[in-house]
Amino acid sequence: MRLVTALDGRPPLGVEPGPELREFAGELRTLFRGLDAPAADALAARCTPGPQACADYLAAVRIPPWEFVEALLDAHPDAPGRPEVRERLRRSRLAALRVAPPIGWAVRQIEGQLHAAEREVQEADEEAEQAERELARTRQTSAAPDAPGAPGGSGAPDPSADRTGPARPADLLAEKAGQARERSARAAARRDLMRRQLILVERQQGTTAAPPAPTGTAAGETGEAGGIELPKILLVDDRPENLVVLEALLGPHGHQLVPATSGPDALRALMEPDGYAAILLDVQMPGMDGYETAARIRSRARTRDIPIVFVTAIGSGPDHARHAYAAGAADFIPKPVDPWTVRAKVASFVELHRERRG
Structure with missing residues (x-):
C-alpha cells in the first residue's frame, strides 16, 4: 500500500x-x-x-x-x-x-470540551502529586527520632496524634490527594468520551445526516428491531418546539425517544429505568429545574448511573461546565443545538450503553 x-x-x-x-x-x-x-x-x-x-x-x-x-x-x-x-x-x-460544512462547528465544540478535560486531568494530577509529596515529608518528619511526640523524641506529645481530636495534617493531605485523584479520573473519563465523540462526528463528514439506523430498523420505529432492543433516550424540555427539534434529529436513527415536558414527568418516565442510554435534560425549566431533576435522578439507586446530558442556553464556558459536572452531568450541549453535535454525543452514549450490556 x-x-x-x-x-x-x-x-x-x-x-x-x-x-x-x-x-x-x-x-x-x-x-x-x-x-x-x-x-x-x-x-x-x-x-x-x-x-x-x-x-x-x-x-x-x-x-x-x-x-x-x-x-x-x-x-x-x-x-x-x-x-x-x-x-x-x-x-x-x-x-x-x-x-x-457541515461538521466544523461540532468538531470545534467537542474539541473545546476535550481540551478542557485534558487541562483538568493535568491540574488534578499536579495537585495530587503536590499533596502526596507534602504527605511524604510530613510522615518523614513525624517518624524522626527527635520529632515532638515521636518515640524517644524530645518535646511534648503532638496533640494532633489523638485520633479523637482534630484531623491530623497527614490525614488532611491524604484526603486532598485522594480527592484530586478522583477528580482526575472523572476528567479522564470525559476526555475519553470526547475522543469517542470526535470520531463519530468525523464519520459524518461529507454526509447530510447521521449514520443510518441499525439494520432492520425502520425510521422512527420503537421497541425491538431484528431481536435487538433499541436504546431509549429520555428528552426533557418544557418547550414542545425544542422536543420537536430533538425528535427530528434523533428519531430516524434507531433510538426509542421518550419525551417529557417537566422534571416530574421525567421522574415518572424513569420509574421503569431499564434500557435508557442517556437523558437529554434542559436546565432552565419552571418549577423543578434541570439541576434539581438531575439531583433526584442521582438519588435513586436504579437511575443514578444513567448518563445525563444537560442541554443549556446559559453558557458553555468553564464555570458553566464545572457547574454542570458538579450537578452530576456526564456531558452538556449548548443551545442552540448543533445537529451533528447532538447526533455524535447521543451516538457515543448509545455505544457505551451497548458495550455495557454486551
Whole structure:
C-alpha cells in the first residue's frame, strides 16, 4: 500500500474544497511525502474507519481529526522538534474547519470540551502529586527520632496524634490527594468520551445526516428491531418546539425517544429505568429545574448511573461546565443545538450503553 503515488489520481470532488482546506491538505502532503514507506503505511493503517481515510485527508476530501495530525508529526523525522510547525498546522486546520460544512462547528465544540478535560486531568494530577509529596515529608518528619511526640523524641506529645481530636495534617493531605485523584479520573473519563465523540462526528463528514439506523430498523420505529432492543433516550424540555427539534434529529436513527415536558414527568418516565442510554435534560425549566431533576435522578439507586446530558442556553464556558459536572452531568450541549453535535454525543452514549450490556 503506497498512498503517495495515488494522490494525484483522486477522482474529482463533488464539492470543490475551499482554499483553506487545499492549503491545509497541501501542508499535510508535504509532511507525508517525507515519511519512509513503513512509516507512511503504519500511519494509514491507524486511520479510522480505514486506510482510505488517509488518502482523503491528503487529497482535501476530508478534514482529519487532530490526532491524525499529531501522529503525522510524531512519525516525521524533522517535525517533532519544531513546535512552530505544530502551531501552524493547528491554525491551518482551524481555518479549514471554520468554512467546512457541515461538521466544523461540532468538531470545534467537542474539541473545546476535550481540551478542557485534558487541562483538568493535568491540574488534578499536579495537585495530587503536590499533596502526596507534602504527605511524604510530613510522615518523614513525624517518624524522626527527635520529632515532638515521636518515640524517644524530645518535646511534648503532638496533640494532633489523638485520633479523637482534630484531623491530623497527614490525614488532611491524604484526603486532598485522594480527592484530586478522583477528580482526575472523572476528567479522564470525559476526555475519553470526547475522543469517542470526535470520531463519530468525523464519520459524518461529507454526509447530510447521521449514520443510518441499525439494520432492520425502520425510521422512527420503537421497541425491538431484528431481536435487538433499541436504546431509549429520555428528552426533557418544557418547550414542545425544542422536543420537536430533538425528535427530528434523533428519531430516524434507531433510538426509542421518550419525551417529557417537566422534571416530574421525567421522574415518572424513569420509574421503569431499564434500557435508557442517556437523558437529554434542559436546565432552565419552571418549577423543578434541570439541576434539581438531575439531583433526584442521582438519588435513586436504579437511575443514578444513567448518563445525563444537560442541554443549556446559559453558557458553555468553564464555570458553566464545572457547574454542570458538579450537578452530576456526564456531558452538556449548548443551545442552540448543533445537529451533528447532538447526533455524535447521543451516538457515543448509545455505544457505551451497548458495550455495557454486551
